[in-house]
Amino acid sequence: MNNTANQSVRPKTCNRNKNGILEIGGIEIPELIKQFGSPLYIYDYATIDSITKDFKKAFEGRDIHMMYAAKAFMTKAICKIMQKENFGLDCVSAGELYTAHSADFDMKNIVFNGNNKTCEELRIAIDFGVQLFSVDNFTEAKNLDKIAKEKNVTVNILLRITPGIECHTHEYIQTGNIDSKFGFDLTQIDDIVSLVVNEYKNLNLVGLHAHLGSQIFETQVYHDAVEVMMREAKLIKDKFGLSLNTFNIGGGAGIKYVESDEPISIYKIADVIKKSFDENCEKYGIEKPHLYIEPGRCIVGTAGITVYTAGSYKQVPNGRKYVAVDGGMADNIRPALYDAAYTAEKVSYADEEKEIVTLAGRYCESGDILIKDVEMPKLQEGDLICLYDTGAYCYSMSSNYNRTLKPAAVIVKDGVAQIMVRRQSFEELVENDEIPEMLK
Numbered sequence: 001m002n003n004t005a006n007q008s009v010r011p012k013t014c015n016r017n018k019n020g021i022l023e024i025g026g027i028e029i030p031e032l033i034k035q036f037g038s039p040l041y042i043y044d045y046a047t048i049d050s051i052t053k054d055f056k057k058a059f060e061g062r063d064i065h066m067m068y069a070a071k072a073f074m075t076k077a078i079c080k081i082m083q084k085e086n087f088g089l090d091c092v093s094a095g096e097l098y099t100a101h102s103a104d105f106d107m108k109n110i111v112f113n114g115n116n117k118t119c120e121e122l123r124i125a126i127d128f129g130v131q132l133f134s135v136d137n138f139t140e141a142k143n144l145d146k147i148a149k150e151k152n153v154t155v156n157i158l159l160r161i162t163p164g165i166e167c168h169t170h171e172y173i174q175t176g177n178i179d180s181k182f183g184f185d186l187t188q189i190d191d192i193v194s195l196v197v198n199e200y201k202n203l204n205l206v207g208l209h210a211h212l213g214s215q216i217f218e219t220q221v222y223h224d225a226v227e228v229m230m231r232e233a234k235l236i237k238d239k240f241g242l243s244l245n246t247f248n249i250g251g252g253a254g255i256k257y258v259e260s261d262e263p264i265s266i267y268k269i270a271d272v273i274k275k276s277f278d279e280n281c282e283k284y285g286i287e288k289p290h291l292y293i294e295p296g297r298c299i300v301g302t303a304g305i306t307v308y309t310a311g312s313y314k315q316v317p318n319g320r321k322y323v324a325v326d327g328g329m330a331d332n333i334r335p336a337l338y339d340a341a342y343t344a345e346k347v348s349y350a351d352e353e354k355e356i357v358t359l360a361g362r363y364c365e366s367g368d369i370l371i372k373d374v375e376m377p378k379l380q381e382g383d384l385i386c387l388y389d390t391g392a393y394c395y396s397m398s399s400n401y402n403r404t405l406k407p408a409a410v411i412v413k414d415g416v417a418q419i420m421v422r423r424q425s426f427e428e429l430v431e432n433d434e435i436p437e438m439l440k
């Protein structure tokens with residue numbers, strides 16, 4: 001079985017060259033820092049290209065829509081890449097829709113998700129030409145029908161369900177278990193379908209959607225989720241005479257943050273999904289099913305790295321040695337938010353002595369620690385440090401905490417590096433600030 005990019009810690013083109021310097025996309029990392037500044041998000045085009053191609057190959061011959069989950073990393077440039085790779089988008093806000101629209105993305109190839117889409121967002125989505133909505137709850141169904149009626153259109157919907165499947169990932173990134181804020185409980189399906197069939201005439205129910213969670217390292221959950229969706233579709237057919245044939249299995253494939261992680265090959269995940277589809281289509285009499293899949297983390301996670309510069313350090317007497325870098329929780333909230341683990345390497349390494357250090361961020365929170373107790377070559381002020389697997393849920397969750405500037409994001413390919421997002425400027429930082437009259 002082929003290894004896929006999500007199963008490596010390093011991006012495809014990231015290697016240590018003969019001078020002991022890490023390079024990516026054919027460029028030495030210190031060169032990139034000289035040109036674009038530190039900290040810096042760097043994305044390897046080859047890694048994104050390879051994993052998207054693997055997805056396509058793994059599901060070849062199937063009626064499948066690959067929808068990149070934009071929440072993982074959303075910029076105009078990534079929309080262009082996804083369009084080129086023939087992926088659609090899973091969007092969850094008007095901001096993500098707007099970004100796609102301003103990159104001339106084909107808005108018909110978007111599924112609109114989210115557990116609290118506002119009426120304004122629903123209107124914007126319809127106006128932009130989005131054609132598939134994953135309806136999360138009763139309020140949204142009512143609002144979407146009303147808005148569609150006002151606009152004299154009928155919109156295709158999936159119902160997002162919580163299939164009651166627990167996957168073994170962090171509690172904060174589980175979504176498919178029963179006590180979840182997302183989706184309809186299985187016991188609520190009859191009520192919502194009845195409303196859609198009998199009252200919501202501007203909603204056209206075409207299928208079901210389940211997303212189980214993120215950073216999943218097992219395949220059985222995908223098998224079971226397909227089975228639950230098809231079983232529910234059969235029940236809906238029996239009770240309401242409605243044939244559903246669109247099934248969205250969500251995202252969730254894990255990536256390798258640290259050596260001990262054992263993410264699964266995309267081919268293996270695809271095989272399980274395809275097998276479960278075939279078995280359950282037959283079992284429940286579902287004809288010509290369309291499959292949707294929404295990977296986010298595994299498309300961009302491994303492709304991205306963050307490079308920091310070491311600054312001050314502190315040796316606690318008889319305690320830890322902290323080395324502080326010029327970034328941290330504002331560009332990568334994941335360690336502080338859910339204890340996420342990462343792998344770090346010194347960018348230029350000349351066989352120096354190693355020591356155990358704790359890589360600390362620069363922000364005014366004790367919890368702003370990037371990696372605790374990691375063995376690194378001795379670090380000096382000015383040394384560059386690379387954190388792997390920061391391509392997903394880092395830039396997209398970044399903030400201006402402590403009024404720091406968001407770093408730039410660049411993409412590298414065959415010796416060329418180009419900006420996807422400029423580093424913020426101080427002017428941009430205060431751009432929305434107003435001094436109220438009463439304070440003048």
Ligand SMILES: Cc1ncc(COP(=O)(O)O)c(C=O)c1O
Pocket residue numbers: 069071072090113175211213214215250251252253294295296297298392
């Ligand atoms: C509905 C839905 N689809 C897809 C994804 C993407 O998940 P991942 O990045 O783990 O592939 C998410 C992530 O939260 C989600 O909520």
